[in-house]
Amino acid sequence: MFLAQRRLCSLDSRAKFLKTISSSKILGLPTSAKMSLKIINAKRIEGLDSNVWIEFTKLAADPSVVNLGQGLPDISPPIYVKEKLSEIAAIDSLNQYTRGFGHPSLVKALACLYEKFYQNQINPNKEILVTVGAYGSLFNAIQGLIDEGDEVIIIMPFYDCYEPMVRMAGATPVFIPLRSKPVDGKKWSSSDWTLDPQELASKFNSKTKAIILNTPHNPIGKVYTKEELQVIADLCIKYDTLCISDEVYEWLVYTGNKHLKIATFPGMWERTITIGSAGKTFSVTGWKLGWSIGPHHLIKHLQTVQQNTIYTCATPLQEALAQAFWIDIKRMDDPECYFNSLPKELEVKRDRMVHLLESLGLKPIVPDGGYFIIADVSLLDADLSDMKDSNEPYDYKFVKWMTKNKKLSAIPVSAFCNAETKLQFEKFVRFCFIKKDSTLDAAEEIIKAWTRQKS
C-alpha cells in the first residue's frame, strides 16, 4: 500500500493521480478506514495515561460519601474575592485577551507582594509568569528547562504530577524518600520526616538538571527548616542544578513554623523557579491561576513555553485576583488578612482531625503546614478480604473499602510514590481538612461509629 502511494506521488503519475482524485471517489478504500497503519500517539505520553485522581474522585462522587480525599476546599472563598470577580465580569474590556505572560495589574501585585520576601525588586514583566494554576507553572518549568537525558530529583512522597511531567520531557526521575525518625512517646510530626543528607548527595551528579522541592509538603505537611533547605541549596550550587520550588501552600503554616523560600538563600535566586497558586492562597482552586517567579534567564524559557501552549490565561479571573491581592497586601500584619486568618482557621481543623484519627486508634502525622494529614491505617487491621484486586497496594484497597463501607473517602499515599517504592508508603492514607465544620462533623460521626464498632 505504501509502495503504491509512493508511486502515486511521483512526478510521472501526477496527472493520473489528479484524474483519479478529482473524480472524488476514494481509491477503493472503505469509507470507514481506521487508523491502523500508524501508531497514533506520540511516544512522550507512553505510560502516562493512568491517573489516581480520575479513579478516586469517581469513587467519592457518591453524595452520601464524606469526601476528605481530593484537595479542594468546601468552604467558601473570602467574600471580597467573590465580589471582585463579580464586579470585574461586568467590565467589557476584561472579556478580551490580556497580556500573554500575565495581566499587567496581576503581575504588578505579585511583584509587590513577593518583593517583601526576596529583598530585591522583582520585575513584573521579566521575572513573573502567570500560568494555568501552579500545575501549569510546573509544566512550563519542566518543558522549558528539562531536556531528554536530564535527571531530575524528586522527593518522595511527591505530588503525583511531578513524575509524569518529568517523563513527558524525556528526562529521568531520580527518587529519594523522606524517612521518619523513631518517635516513641511523643506525637508524630511531619518534622520527624527528613532527608538523609548523604543519601541526598548521592543522588546528584553531572546530569542532574533540577530538583523539585515542595514546601509545605503534600501529602506529609512538612515545612522544610532553614538547615534542611541549606543542605539542598549547597548541593544545587555544587552541582550547578536548578531548583523548582513548589510553594503552593506557602501561607498555610501552623504555630511554631515558618515558611522559608529557598530562592532567598545565597546563590539560589539565579537557579530557582518558585511556584505559587491562587487556588491555594484564596481557596479558589477552580480559578486555575498560578505563577512562576525567578530570574529572567530562566523565566524567559517558561514564557516561550507559554506562547507555544496556551498563550494567555483568562482575563477576568486575573484582574479579580489582582484586586483581591491588593486588599490583603495592604493589611499583611492584620489578623483579618486572609494570609493570616486562613492558617488560623485551618490549625483548629487540623487539631480536630488529629484528635479524630487518634480516637480511631490511628497514628496520624501532625502536619506543620498544608491542608492534608496522613495516618498509618494498618493499625486498624481492617478486613479487606472483599477487595478483589489483590495486586493493588494496601492503602488503595483500604481507601476503597473505607469509601464503600464507612462512607468516608481519602487518598492512598502510595499514589504519591513511584512504582518501585509504593510499598514504602502503602500503610498511609491522606485526609484533607480544608473542609467546612459540617463536613468534619459528618466525618466525626462516622469515626465515632467506627470506634464503637471496634470495641
Next chain:
Amino acid sequence: MFRNVTAIHLHLAGVFQRKKAGTSLARCLHQTFAMAKRLPARRLDGIDHNPWVEFGKMASEYDVVNLGQGFPDFPPPDFAVQAFQNALSSDFMLNQYTKAFGYPPLTKILASFFGKLLEQEIDPLKNVLVTVGAYGALFTAFQALVDEGDEVIIIEPFFDCYEPMTLMAGGRPVFVTLKPSPTQDGELDSASNWQLDPTELASKFTSRTKALILNTPNNPVGKVFSKAELELVASLCQQHDVICISDEVYQWLVYDGHQHVSIASLPGMWERTVTIGSAGKSFSATGWKVGWALGPDSLMKHLRTVHQNTVYHCPTQGQAAVAQSFQHEQLHFGQPSSYFVQLPQAVWRYRDHMVRSLQSVGLRPVVPQGSYFLIADISDFKSKMPDLPGDVDEPYDRRFVKWMIRNKGLAAIPVSVFYSRPHQKHFDHYVRFCFVKDESTLQAMDEKLRKWKDELRP
C-alpha cells in the same frame, strides 16, 4: 565541581569590581549570574520569537486605531455576560476544581450541539475535551499525536502558532501554499480565489506524514474552504492514513451565504479528525479562554493524557458561562435571534465598510468569505515607496506596518508573519486588518484614512 566553583569565584570577582557604593551584594549576584549548564530545553530551539509582542508594543506607543489585534472591541452578547454573572453568583463550589476533562454541563451541551452539526453520536466523556482556548486544544493535539520526525502539512498562510507547535513536538512542518489566481483589472481579489494546487498538495504527503492542519475559515486570508476542496483534503488524508487537525474557531463567521463545512462530517473523516472550536470567537469573549477539541475516543484519549499532564483542569466558572451560553444558542439555533446568526450579519457589514474604506488610499483588500480578518495588497506602495526604514532583511510588509503605525495612525499585522521563513520574501506585500470592531472604531479608521488620502494628493 571545580569548574563550577571557579565559575562562581570569577563571577564574584567581577561583582566586586562592578559593585557600586550602596548596592547590596545580593542585588549584584542577582544581576550577574549565569548557569554553566545549557538552560533552555532543545524543544524550544527556534520557537522563542514572538512577532505579536513587537507590533503590539508599537501600536500601544503611538496614537493608532488598532486593527491588528484579533479580538472584538465590543462586548460579548448580554446573555453571555449574564451567563458569567450567573456562574459567579450561584453555587460557590464553582470556585473549586471541576472535572478534569470538562465541566459536565459544558461537555454535555457541546456533545449534543456539535453532534447535530457533525451528524455524529458524540459522547461527552469520550469525544469532548475542554481546553484553555482553542490555542490550548491545538497544543494538546500536537503533543498527543505528533512525534519526533513526523511530518505535518501546514497550509500557508497559517495562524502562526502551527509551525512552532509542530517543532516543539519534534515534528517537521511541510508547507503548501494557497495561491491567488490573477484577477481582472479593477476587480477586487477574493479569498475564494486563493486555492491549493491539488497536484502540489498531493506531492506533500509522504509515508512520514502524520497530520495535516486545516484552518477554515482561514486566518489571515479569510478563505472558507468549499466542500469540494475539503473532499480533496479528506481523500488524501484517508489514502495516506493521516490525521486531520481542523481549527474551526471562526466557524460562525461566514459571509455572503457561504457555508462552513466541518471536514469531520465528511465520509471517513470523523475517525481521523480532531475538530477544534473556541468560546472566545463564538461569543466574542476571547478573554474567557475556553476552547474544546472533539473527536473519536481513539484520538481523544491521547489528548486527555496530555491534558492531565499539562493543565489538568480548566477554570470552572468560564466553562459554566459557556455552557449556559450554548444552551441559549441551542434554543435559538438557526433563528434570527441566534447570536450565531446575528454576529456574522453584523460583522459582514463591518467587513464591507472596511473593504470600501481601505481602497480610498490605494490599499487593495482581498474580500474574505469568513473569519475576523481581511488581507490587503500593498504592492502599489511597495513600488512607489520601496525604501521604507527597517532592517536590511526585514520583509517589506513589516516595514510598511511600522511606517503606517508611525505616520498614518493605523495598526495592522504584516502577513509575512503567517508564512514559513523561506517564503516570507515572496509574500511580503500584504497586511492583515481585523474588522470585528465597533462602529466607532471603524469611523476612527475612516478619519485616519481621510487624512492619509489628503496627504496623497500632490
